[in-house]
Amino acid sequence: MNNSGNFLLIFVTMKKISTTLIFFLFSTFSIVAQNGIIKGKVFNPISNEAIPFANVVIQGTTTGTSTDIDGNYIISGLEPKLYNLEATSLGFEKAVVFEVQTFNNRPVFIDIEMMENSQLLEAVEVTASPFMKKEEAPVSMRSIGVSEIERNPGGNRDISRAIQSLPGVASTPAFRNDIIIRGGGPNENRFFLDGVEVPNINHFATQGSSGGPVGLINVNFIKEVDFYSSAFPANRGNALSSVFEFTQKDGNPEGVKANFTVGSSDYGLTLDGPIGKNTSYVFSLRRSYLQFLFRALALPFLPIYNDTQFKIKTKLNDKNEISLIGLGAFDNFELNEGANDNVDDEETLERNRYILGNIPSNDQWNYTLGLSYKHFADKSFQQVVVSRNHLNNVAIKYQDNDESDPNKLILDYSSQEIENKVRLEHTWRDKGWKWNVGVGYQNATFTNSTYNRIVTSSGQELEIDFDSRLNINRYSVFSQLSKSVWNNRLTLSGGIRTDFSDFNEEMLNPIDQLSPRIAASLSLAPKWSLNTSIGRYFQLPPYTVLGYRNATGDLINQDNGIDYIRADHYVAGVEYLPTANTKLTVEGFYKVYNDYPFLLRDSVSLANLGGDFGVIGNEPAVPTSEGRSYGIEFLAQQKLFKGFYGILAYTYVISEFTDKNDDFRPSAWDNGNIVTLTAGKKFKGNWEIGARFRYLGGAPYTPFDENLSGLRQNWDLRGIGILDLDRLNSERVGGVHQLDVRLDKRWFFKKWSLNAYIDIQNVYNYQAPLAPFITVERDPDGNPLVDPNDPTRYSTRNIANFSGNLLPSVGIIIEL
Numbered sequence: 001m002n003n004s005g006n007f008l009l010i011f012v013t014m015k016k017i018s019t020t021l022i023f024f025l026f027s028t029f030s031i032v033a034q035n036g037i038i039k040g041k042v043f044n045p046i047s048n049e050a051i052p053f054a055n056v057v058i059q060g061t062t063t064g065t066s067t068d069i070d071g072n073y074i075i076s077g078l079e080p081k082l083y084n085l086e087a088t089s090l091g092f093e094k095a096v097v098f099e100v101q102t103f104n105n106r107p108v109f110i111d112i113e114m115m116e117n118s119q120l121l122e123a124v125e126v127t128a129s130p131f132m133k134k135e136e137a138p139v140s141m142r143s144i145g146v147s148e149i150e151r152n153p154g155g156n157r158d159i160s161r162a163i164q165s166l167p168g169v170a171s172t173p174a175f176r177n178d179i180i181i182r183g184g185g186p187n188e189n190r191f192f193l194d195g196v197e198v199p200n201i202n203h204f205a206t207q208g209s210s211g212g213p214v215g216l217i218n219v220n221f222i223k224e225v226d227f228y229s230s231a232f233p234a235n236r237g238n239a240l241s242s243v244f245e246f247t248q249k250d251g252n253p254e255g256v257k258a259n260f261t262v263g264s265s266d267y268g269l270t271l272d273g274p275i276g277k278n279t280s281y282v283f284s285l286r287r288s289y290l291q292f293l294f295r296a297l298a299l300p301f302l303p304i305y306n307d308t309q310f311k312i313k314t315k316l317n318d319k320n321e322i323s324l325i326g327l328g329a330f331d332n333f334e335l336n337e338g339a340n341d342n343v344d345d346e347e348t349l350e351r352n353r354y355i356l357g358n359i360p361s362n363d364q365w366n367y368t369l370g371l372s373y374k375h376f377a378d379k380s381f382q383q384v385v386v387s388r389n390h391l392n393n394v395a396i397k398y399q400d401n402d403e404s405d406p407n408k409l410i411l412d413y414s415s416q417e418i419e420n421k422v423r424l425e426h427t428w429r430d431k432g433w434k435w436n437v438g439v440g441y442q443n444a445t446f447t448n449s450t451y452n453r454i455v456t457s458s459g460q461e462l463e464i465d466f467d468s469r470l471n472i473n474r475y476s477v478f479s480q481l482s483k484s485v486w487n488n489r490l491t492l493s494g495g496i497r498t499d500f501s502d503f504n505e506e507m508l509n510p511i512d513q514l515s516p517r518i519a520a521s522l523s524l525a526p527k528w529s530l531n532t533s534i535g536r537y538f539q540l541p542p543y544t545v546l547g548y549r550n551a552t553g554d555l556i557n558q559d560n561g562i563d564y565i566r567a568d569h570y571v572a573g574v575e576y577l578p579t580a581n582t583k584l585t586v587e588g589f590y591k592v593y594n595d596y597p598f599l600l601r602d603s604v605s606l607a608n609l610g611g612d613f614g615v616i617g618n619e620p621a622v623p624t625s626e627g628r629s630y631g632i633e634f635l636a637q638q639k640l641f642k643g644f645y646g647i648l649a650y651t652y653v654i655s656e657f658t659d660k661n662d663d664f665r666p667s668a669w670d671n672g673n674i675v676t677l678t679a680g681k682k683f684k685g686n687w688e689i690g691a692r693f694r695y696l697g698g699a700p701y702t703p704f705d706e707n708l709s710g711l712r713q714n715w716d717l718r719g720i721g722i723l724d725l726d727r728l729n730s731e732r733v734g735g736v737h738q739l740d741v742r743l744d745k746r747w748f749f750k751k752w753s754l755n756a757y758i759d760i761q762n763v764y765n766y767q768a769p770l771a772p773f774i775t776v777e778r779d780p781d782g783n784p785l786v787d788p789n790d791p792t793r794y795s796t797r798n799i800a801n802f803s804g805n806l807l808p809s810v811g812i813i814i815e816l
Contacts, residue, residue, distance in 0.1 A: 035750075036078030036102030038110055041071045042087055042095075045113040046429045048318060048376035051089050054114065059084035059096065059580075060641075078102050080748035081686060082147065082640060084581075087112045096580075099147035099640050103815065104748040106257060109250075116429070117488070131583050131637075132226075135434055135482035135493045138521035138531040139571045139587055140230035142166050146222045147640075151680065153692040154740025154761040156264050156809070158215035159225060159246075160202060165678040167587075167633035167649040168229045170671050170696060172611045177202050178211030180669045181229050182589055183629030183655025184241030184567075186211045186610040187542065191244045192236065193217070194311070194325055196370030196387045197421065201244075203305040203331045204364060207393050207415065208542035208617040209610030216329055218284045218309050220259050220270040223249040230569045230589060231519050231533035234480040234495030235425055235436055240539045240567040240593070248311050248325070251280030258816040264759060264809030265290040266305070279314040291334070297805055298348075300339040300355040304332040319376045328367035333613070335361055337401060350775050350799050353782075357719035359613060360397035360411050366390060380428035391417040395614070399717070410718065412451040413615065417543050419444045423476075432484045440476035445469070446543040450618060455717060457603055457725045459708040470547040470555070474501045474540070477510070480517075489523040499538055499564065503546055506563040506623075513538045513564050531587075532572040538564040541597050544617035545606070556620055557597075563623045566594045573633075581639040586632070593627035596657065603660045603725045608668040627657035627667065646679035659728045665700075666729045672697030673735075686746035696736040700729035701771035709774050710793040715784065721774035733769040738762050738804070753815045761807040770801040 042054045050071025057064025058075070067073045085097040092114040102108050132143050144162060155161040160177035163169055170180040178186040187209040191198045199205075202212025226245040228236075236243045249272075256273035268286030275281055291302040306329065313323040339352045370387035397411035425438035448468040455461050480495030497515040501507040517535030524530055540546075541562055550556045573587030597606040598621060605625035609616040631653035638646045651674040655667040674697065680690030705724035708714060714722060744757040776784040777795040787793040 034077050034079050035104040036080045037074065037076045037107035038078065038083070038085065038100060038102060039072070039074040039107050040110040040112060042067050042073060042089070042112045042114060043071050044092075044116055046116070046376075046381060046427065047378055048321075048381070051092065051114055054087055054089035054092070056085060056087045056112070059086050074107075080104050080746075080753070082682065084640065085110060085112065087114055089114060091117060093117050098145050101147065103753050105751045105753060105816070106252070107254070109253065111250075117432075131577065131639075133521065133531075133575075134233075135484070135491050135521075136233045136480055136495065136519060137228055137231035137533070138491065138493075138519055138529075139533050139573050140168075140228060140589070142227045142229075142635075144225040144227065146219060146224065148645075149219050149222065149225070151688065151690055151742065151744060153678070153680075153690045153742040153759065154738070155692075156759065157219045157261075159217055159219060159222070160215045163225070163227055163244075164694065165647050165649060165676050165692060166227065167585075167635045167651050167676075168589075168653070168674075169649075170651075170653075170669060170674050172211075172699075176211050176213050176611070177215060178209075178611045179242065180611075180671075181241040182591065182631065182651075183653045183667065183669050184591065185209070185607050185667075185669060187606070187616070188239065188241035188539065188567075189244065190236065190239035190242070191246065193246045193327065193368070194248050194323060194370070195372055195383065195385050195423075196325055196368065197389070198327060198368045199389055199391065199417070199419070200366070203307070203329055204303055204333055204362065204613065205366070205391070205393075206610055206613060207391070207417075207615040208544040208606075211610060213303060214265065214288070214290065214305060216307055216327065217246060218268065218270065218286065218307070220261075220284060221248045221282055221309055221311065223247045230571045231517070231535065232537060233436070234478040234497045234515075234517065235423075235438055237440075237476055237478070237497055237499050237515070237537075238539050240537055240565060241591075249282065250313050251282045251311070253280055260814045260816075261811070262813075263811040264807070265293065275312070278316070279312065281310065281312045283310045284308065293807075295336060298336075298339050298343055298352070300336050300352040301359055302334045302336045304334065306330045320374070322371070322373045325370045325372075326367065328365070330365045331363070333359075333362035333364070335359065335401060347799055351773075351801060354720070354773050354775055354799070356401060360395040360413075362613070363394045365392050379430045380426065383423075383425045383427070385421075385423045385425075387419075387421045389417075389419050389421075391415075393615070399719075409451070410453045412449075413618075414447075414449045415544075415615070416447045417444070418446075432488075434482040435480070437479040439478075440474075442474040443471070444474065444543065445471050446547040448544070448547050448549075448618070453717060455708075455714045455722055456601055457705075457708075457723055459705075459711065459714060459722065461713065461717065462601075466549045466551065466553065468547045468549040468555075470543065472501055472503045472546070474499065475510075476500075491521045493519045495535075499540070501540065504558045504561070506561050507540075527577045529575045530572075531575060533569065534571075535569050537567050537569065539567075540564060541606070541621075542617045544615055545597050545621050548618055548620065550620070560620065560622045562597060562621060563595045565596050565623075568592045579641075581641040583635070583637045585635045588630075588632045590630040591628065593625075593629075593657070595623040596625035596627060597621035597623060598625040598658075598660075604728065605657045605659075605667075607657045608729070611668060624662075625658050626662075626664075627655070628664070629653060629655040629667075629669075640682070643682040644680075647676070649676045650674070660725065668700060668729065670700055670729070686748070688744040688746075690742045690744075692740045694736075694738050694740075698732040698735050698769075700732050702728050703731050704774040704798075706774065706796055710776070710787065710796040712784075712786070712792055712794055715776060715794055731771075733771060736766075736768040738766055738768070739764060751816070755813040755815075757811050757813075759809050759811065761809075762804050763806070765806040766804050767802040768804045770803055772798045772801050775799050 149162040152162040228243040251272035259270040266288040270284040272282040368389040399408035423440040478497040482493035498510040500510040519533040600620040636648040655670040656664040675695040678692040704721035709721035
């Protein structure tokens with residue numbers, strides 16, 4: 001593939017929309033004014049009561065104000081740029097809000113939560129670290145602000161890519177957002193949007209997993225993201241590797257605000273504003289033009305996506321509020337059958353031909369709707385969350401992509417996953433105690449219509465044809481109690497949770513899924529702390545596993561005793577805070593897995609799958625797979641201070657799961673060394689430059705069985721190789737590294753603002769090695785060549801595989 005040609009094609013494609021932008025970007029014209037305003041309310045998040053006479057200042061300055069009797073504050077006369085806010089008050093822990101962007105054309109609303117401290121009666125001002133540490137999760141919890149997501153080099157304002165800068169997070173070196181945490185598979189993560197569970201946060205979701213090539217959540221909605229890689233709170237279940245809590249902002253209470261964005265892969269419009277006195281909204285629409293980029297790169301597939309998102313919040317009074325959120329997407333995954341029209345390189349031709357023969361066309365849509373009601377009392381609040389999510393997934397594939405011949409149909413898949421959920425929680429806090437207790441219920445419906453002609457790893461040709469409908473009920477009960485003692489030097493937290501389901505007898509007994517967890521944080525010195533957590537966590541296997549039926553219509557995985565997957569976590573670490581905006585941590589972790597589904601047809605643990613397009617788990621399985629992952633993490637983080645920010649993250653991880661002989665083998669996520677360095681500098685005139693370097697150790701892969709792959713009857717059916725599972729993950733690709741750079745410039749006008757950026761992914765055009773694939777030798781007309789020594793076989797050869805292109809992009813963000 002001619003990558004210099006790719007660069008030219010991309011540039012020409014974008015030239016019309018970027019000519020004016022380039023002129024602005026490199027001009028010295030600027031608007032200087034001091035009309036920025038920050039205003040909001042300081043309040044107690046437990047009782048929702050205002051905190052009067054609190055001090056709110058710009059960090060590192062004397063510029064600030066005090067809240068009035070209703071907890072309101074306003075700071076005006078600010079130059080438009082990023083500021084850190086600090087709020088202090090007697091008897092409350094200091095709160096820090098990082099990177100608040102001000103504008104000339106409108107005020108910025110920042111409501112500040114301040115937690116009451118057990119030393120209230122001593123009438124002292126309690127100072128806490130600006131790096132939030134929750135009682136339940138003193139380890140393995142990081143927070144990401146919206147500015148960190150927006151400016152992330154190479155991230156395209158995509159949340160899934162921004163978190164790859166954090167320790168413990170690996171990824172796949174392709175056009176995908178698979179989130180791989182501490183050696184666990186991408187199906188082990190859970191996502192919550194304002195407390196509402198969202199099954200997947202990516203377009204073109206891999207059913208049974210959580211990955212996809214493009215993020216679904218619009219960053220314009222996000223206030224902050226809390227990322228847990230262990231020490232999960234008891235009220236967040238069904239996760240083995242991570243939990244993501246997305247907190248959305250409220251709409252502008254004083255007037256309509258518009259945000260128009262043109263990025264490297266999509267364009268979108270976001271509106272927010274008031275609806276009457278006590279109600280606000282945020283609404284967005286986005287549509288991709290990623291298909292044009294992929295066509296310019298001569299890639300064999302063309303993803304087209306659309307999404308919408310909204311939030312409506314009403315404050316009924318000071319003690320009651322209700323919010324409605326929604327998130328939806330419609331995705332179409334087409335094959336680019338003309339990918340080889342202008343390709344001369346033989347290996348690229350074969351690579352595209354292989355992918356075109358393997359990947360199906362795919363139509364997918366999904367939505368999540370959630371309603372949350374919160375009632376505040378004096379020392380507590382109660383919350384009710386009701387939600388519904390629905391996934392519709394259709395995939396079809398014809399032999400040689402010839403849809404004119406019904407006899408060439410090899411895959412016709414249609415599936416739906418529908419969940420209706422309700423969760424009730426009570427949270428109480430007083431005198432250093434915090435107690436959360438609640439219950440949950442889910443009703444799930446899964447449908448699956450599958451016709452599939454395959455060749456198994458043993459070389460057997462199978463025709464799979466079944467229809468399935470599954471309805472199950474799921475229940476949960478949880479409680480967590482936390483307490484700070486010894487003058488707040490020691491914080492202890494203990495929780496218990498159980499999940500159970502009527503899928504089969506193995507899942508029905510709540511005692512079998514008891515999930516205890518404990519966490520502790522000890523302050524060794526004013527800037528040093530020792531933190532630890534131990535917990536047991538359970539996760540329901542994918543519906544594709546639960547709903548699979550055999551030829552006679554039996555739910556055979558129900559009879560096979562498929563159970564909740566279990567993971568035991570052991571984590572300990574040390575934290576050092578040398579300055580107010582700097583953090584250093586070292587953590588060691590050990591995870592033990594049990595009862596993972598082992599897929600009988602593929603002879604592989606489900607834990608190894610999920611990093612590719614399609615569907616996983618749609619076959620017979622038994623709960624016999626075991627696994628373990630362990631390692632160490634180091635983090636050095638500098639929040640924005642005097643124009644500088646940065647994150648250095650290093651992880652060493654070992655990940656292993658059992659094979660068909662019950663021997664431990666490296667899992668597909670066994671990357672070893674993972675290094676990420678992200679840094680940036682803000683300059684005068686609202687210029688900013690940032691860069692991210694990332695290194696991933698070589699991942700294991702399973703080689704092909706050349707004997708079975710070359711058999712004519714096997715190759716003619718699917719045109720793909722057959723893996724040699726006797727050598728499961730016995731080979732490794734080379735290490736992967738990439739440098740991304742981003743340059744931003746902002747202009748602030750009286751009634752609007754403009755942010756223009758250039759983002760260059762893979763600056764030095766590194767070609768990341770992937771697992772090679774096997775193909776057949778062909779004659780000049782493209783027909784497979786029969787092996788001259790064996791007429792039952794084709795002559796085969798291996799083709800090197802790689803991913804990576806120099807991807808420059810230009811984007812603009814207009815805010816009105």
